[in-house]
Amino acid sequence: MEYQQSSQNTPLYQQVKDYINNRIAQGILISGMRIESEAELSKMLNASRMTVNRALRELTAEGKLRRVQGLGTFVAEQKLQSPLFEIRSLAKEIEERGGRYSCDVHLLREEEASPWLAGEMKIQVLSPVFHSIIVHKEDGLPIQLGCRYINPEIAPDYLNQDYTRITPSDYLIQQAPVTAVEHVVEALIAEQWIRELLLIDSFEPCLVLHRKTWSGEQVATVNTFYYPGTRYTLGGRFVPDDRGKLDIV
Amino acid sequence: MEYQQSSQNTPLYQQVKDYINNRIAQGILISGMRIESEAELSKMLNASRMTVNRALRELTAEGKLRRVQGLGTFVAEQKLQSPLFEIRSLAKEIEERGGRYSCDVHLLREEEASPWLAGEMKIQVLSPVFHSIIVHKEDGLPIQLGCRYINPEIAPDYLNQDYTRITPSDYLIQQAPVTAVEHVVEALIAEQWIRELLLIDSFEPCLVLHRKTWSGEQVATVNTFYYPGTRYTLGGRFVPDDRGKLDIV
DNA sequence: CTGCCCAACTTGTATATACAACTTAAAATG
DNA sequence: CATTTTAAGTTGTATATACAAGTTGGGCAG
Structure with a gap:
């Protein structure tokens, strides 16, 4: 397969990130829920596994996902901790x-x-x-x-x-x-x-x-x-x- | 070239990150200074360009580096902004x-x-x-x-x-x-x-x-x-x- | 039935390749 | 000399491939 980026000008890995982010924001993906594997997302979104990997890796670094080798990728429990004062009970x-x-x-x-x-x-x-x-x-x-x-x-x-x-x-x-x-x-x-x-x-x-x-x-x-x-x-x-x-x- | 990871068990991209981080911590790399290009680091550290790219990309996401397409990679001005109260004058x-x-x-x-x-x-x-x-x-x-x-x-x-x-x-x-x-x-x-x-x-x-x-x-x-x-x-x-x-x- | 091993799947890392996009300086052109 | 073009070098993205490493469940041997 050759080089493709196509849509809009937004990089493909960013589109994958947006896709996941949107599904989290819309409540389709709930905390703790397992999301599709890299291979599945790769087919669904027509992107290579490496591109999906980058997207998921970055979302993990951002604290939105949690990944376990051999198991899968999960939606992280989202806790907005504001800096000085964490919003906690x-x-x-x-x-x-x-x-x-x-x-x-x-x-x-x-x-x-x-x-x-x-x-x-x-x-x-x-x-x-x-x-x-x-x-x-x-x-x-x-x-x-x-x-x-x-x-x-x-x-x-x-x-x-x-x-x-x-x-x-x-x-x-x-x-x-x-x-x-x-x-x-x-x-x-x-x-x-x-x-x-x-x-x-x-x-x-x-x-x-x-x-x-x-x-x-x-x-x-x-x-x-x-x-x-x-x-x-x-x-x-x-x-x-x-x-x-x-x-x- | 084939798969290599060798050293210690720490991933190669992490070793590259450590190398840069250490040179910043030791004052060898100063804020604003241009560091080696991906190609140069790739030769120096015997890693592929993609591996170096990942290391530099992550360091950029962490705010330690600043990259300009076509120009090069530079050491970011380090400002520890504590959350609520940035230490500023x-x-x-x-x-x-x-x-x-x-x-x-x-x-x-x-x-x-x-x-x-x-x-x-x-x-x-x-x-x-x-x-x-x-x-x-x-x-x-x-x-x-x-x-x-x-x-x-x-x-x-x-x-x-x-x-x-x-x-x-x-x-x-x-x-x-x-x-x-x-x-x-x-x-x-x-x-x-x-x-x-x-x-x-x-x-x-x-x-x-x-x-x-x-x-x-x-x-x-x-x-x-x-x-x-x-x-x-x-x-x-x-x-x-x-x-x-x-x-x- | 129990325990072990293996196959299938997952993520993690590393590489080579390709092309796009941008910057700069040198070279070509008028 | 001034301007434009080109070339070389840089980062940015996308892909295919390969293997490592962790998890799970099913099948097989006992």
């Missing part, structure tokens, strides 16, 4: 420390988007958004107040979950893949109602983490998390590995 | 905003390591360390107080630099490659001498960023940065790209 973190996790749901309802929120989420003013305010506690002591606004298109059933059983983070991650995250940190003296819920006095500073997530082109969530400055710090250690990616240690 | 950031940068060096001297610091840096108690306290200002207003402890082995000439001309970050980055970073953020009411230098009152919270860097196995620096809570926020947006790496937008 606070509950799990507390349990790892040996603490007892609990939470209070102070608000969980549908609201109409304010002009500010509409701008942030790129939706129409007064269009419906879901709003929740939840206080997470370790051994009964509040350590985070999470104020979340959720795009209903991303998680239509957000209001009908029991957040004493599954954290909002955990629920949202399984609803839609997060494709981008923005984090901003600041320090301030919180408003009174926040101080009361976090059990801090008027002179104790709050660490505030603003997190905005996207799913594709849509803004998925706009969150503000308040931490008592004296009871909580945020951080992580980052070591670039051989593949140029970052491990959270 | 505050000065550049201010200038990008159109502000005027200036700084005051309040302390720059050699000290003996306290027990706490010795533990952090994994050095002997009372062994020499460099200590600097510098206030960075935008349009004359303080926005960061940087308190740094530097391992003298990493940057022996740290005390003899003019930090009104080059920021400590810029200087340290060119002294030794940073191989790991740890960041921890907290919010607190700062001590009085810090509040005075940052021109904040006793009720205004400080955003505190602790940064610890490693160069290989050695702890290179231990830093604490104080930001006025009302005048500064830390943050970034992260979008995983096709190569699985993270762009700071």
Whole structure:
């Protein structure tokens, strides 16, 4: 067989990568599922095995696939770990420390988007958004107040979950893949109602983490998390590995 | 020519990658320098061009090399951008905003390591360390107080630099490659001498960023940065790209 | 039935070849 | 001399082939 590239100008190996990526994005391929072998893909997509091999090898380096010699190629469990702050459940973190996790749901309802929120989420003013305010506690002591606004298109059933059983983070991650995250940190003296819920006095500073997530082109969530400055710090250690990616240690 | 892998069990393409990586680590290859062409490396290392191509392609994906079709392969400018907080010069950031940068060096001297610091840096108690306290200002207003402890082995000439001309970050980055970073953020009411230098009152919270860097196995620096809570926020947006790496937008 | 071996399939690596696309400098042309 | 063309060298992609190495299940011998 001779040299072929044909389509569009996009390299063939890239077309194979796109094909796999699309099937993952569309939910046709689920985490853990075995995908076609190189030989099968080679026939299906009319590309040589080496070209398919390159595509799958690169997708593996990108963390999207997992390959086992002699067995096959599988869809990796996708976990978007945003750099400094991995989006992980606070509950799990507390349990790892040996603490007892609990939470209070102070608000969980549908609201109409304010002009500010509409701008942030790129939706129409007064269009419906879901709003929740939840206080997470370790051994009964509040350590985070999470104020979340959720795009209903991303998680239509957000209001009908029991957040004493599954954290909002955990629920949202399984609803839609997060494709981008923005984090901003600041320090301030919180408003009174926040101080009361976090059990801090008027002179104790709050660490505030603003997190905005996207799913594709849509803004998925706009969150503000308040931490008592004296009871909580945020951080992580980052070591670039051989593949140029970052491990959270 | 037939199939050969021979050495050790490490794949040939990996040996090529190691060869390049080592020459970069040893300083034989400097940023921007052109390295041998695939054909030359192929002869030198007795590997086929395709094998060399794979090695260089992967190193490029890892950000270590930069390739230009028709021109050659070059050593990429190495910038360890830690995720959330890229280690970049505050000065550049201010200038990008159109502000005027200036700084005051309040302390720059050699000290003996306290027990706490010795533990952090994994050095002997009372062994020499460099200590600097510098206030960075935008349009004359303080926005960061940087308190740094530097391992003298990493940057022996740290005390003899003019930090009104080059920021400590810029200087340290060119002294030794940073191989790991740890960041921890907290919010607190700062001590009085810090509040005075940052021109904040006793009720205004400080955003505190602790940064610890490693160069290989050695702890290179231990830093604490104080930001006025009302005048500064830390943050970034992260979008995983096709190569699985993270762009700071 | 049990245990072993082997065949079939998988991914992993290495190579030779071919051509495309791009860059630069030298050579040819006016 | 100025301009264009060409040639040589570079990386980028695609393929066919070959063998190594790991996994699994079925068949065979005991």
